[in-house]
Amino acid sequence: MIEALIEIFFEFGLQIVIELFAEWGTRSTVRRREGGPPPAWLAGAGYFVLGGLLGGASLLVFPAHWVTDPGLRLVNLLVTPVIAGLLMSALGAWRRSRGQELLRLDKFTHGWLFALALALVRHFGARAA
Secondary structure (H helix, E strand, O other): OHHHHHHHHHHHHHHHHHHHHHHHHHHHHOOOOOOOOOOHHHHHHHHHHHHHHHHHHHHHHOOEOOOOOHHHHHHHHHHHHHHHHHHHHHHHHHHHHOOOOOOHHHOHHHHHHHHHHHHHHHHHHOEOO
16 A cells, blocks of 8 residues: 555656646746737647657656556546646645746646646556556
C-alpha cells in the first residue's frame, strides 16, 4: 500500500512540476498585445498541445510508469489532472490576491487540460515498469 502511494506521488509530482514550469515559462514570455488575449478555446487547445508535447518529452527522461498497478494508473489518469487543475486555480487565486496578472493556465479548466494531455501521453506512452 505504501509503495502504491509513493508511486502515485512521484507520477503526480512529475506532472505538477512540469505544469509549474510551463506556467513560469508562459508567464515569462507573455507580452500584452493590442488585440487582447486569444479566445479561451484557442488558449485551451494550445495548453492541451503544450501538455502533450511536454508529456512526450518527459518520456525521454522517465520512460517507464512509476505507478506499476494498471488500475492505479487509470485512477492516476483520471484524478491527477483534476488535482493539478485545482492547484493551478489556487495558484491563480494567490496571484490575484497579490495583484499579479493572471494567465489562463492559472484557472482550473486550462490547468486541467494541460495536465490531462500530459497524463494521457504518459499513460499510453510509458512502458510498464
